[in-house]
Amino acid sequence: MTMSRGVIDHVPLSTILPxxxxxDLEAVQRASRTVDAARAGEGPLEWEWSLAHAVFPGAGPSTPVVFGADVVVDAGGGDGLEFLLQALWTEDGRLAVSAAVNVACWCETDHATHDVDAIELAVGTGTSIGQAFEAGAERLVGWLADPHDADYWRDRAALPPRWER
Known part of the structure; x- marks a missing residue:
């Protein structure tokens, strides 16, 4: 599925989150700007969204992402570290906000990547999309303040560091 990309001012929030x-739309925009500001002079993020996922597209082999950002950090030497914040559909058709720290896998069996810290907040059970997105953004901003070293995150999750592979 092709995702559109642009700065937060170009994201059609009212269309993708009808x-x-x-x-709530104002809260999502404020939270997005907070994430942009936490990137220490790197400029605004390119947010991604899918108009096709504004309504639940049905269960499928992948997670339908409505809107989000992926902050990729160069961890050096081909290593991978990324911080994610997404509004997405769960398998049962509920909207949720997910935030995660993801590292490249250096296990003996290659799993490709691992989420080493993550939260998922369901929308509609006393939590609005604005509240969930603000909580996810707050967690993401906190992670961005932590070391940008993939092995730091692997150690926290008891995963093997890069040099052991």
């Missing part, structure tokens, strides 16, 4: 109130 169930959100005006206050």
């Amino acid at each position: 169930q959100a109130s005006t206050a």
Whole structure:
């Protein structure tokens, strides 16, 4: 599925989150700007969204992402470290906000990547999309303040460091 990309001012939030109130859309935009600001002079993120996922597209082999950002950090030497914040559909058709720290896998069996810290907040059970997105953004901003060293994150998750492979 092709995702559109652009700065937060270009994201058609009311179209991709039609169930959100005006206050929730403003909260999502504020939270997105907080993430942009936490990137220490790197400029605004390119957010991604899919108009096709504004409504639940049905269960499938992949997770339908509605809107989000992926902050990729150069961990050096081909190593991978990324910080994710996404509004997505769960398998049962519920909207959720997911935030995660993801590292490249250096296990003996190549798993490609590992989420080493993650949260997922369901929307609609007393939590609005605005509240969930603000909580995910707050967690992401905190992670961005931590070391940008993939082995630091692997150690926290008891995964093997890069040099053991």
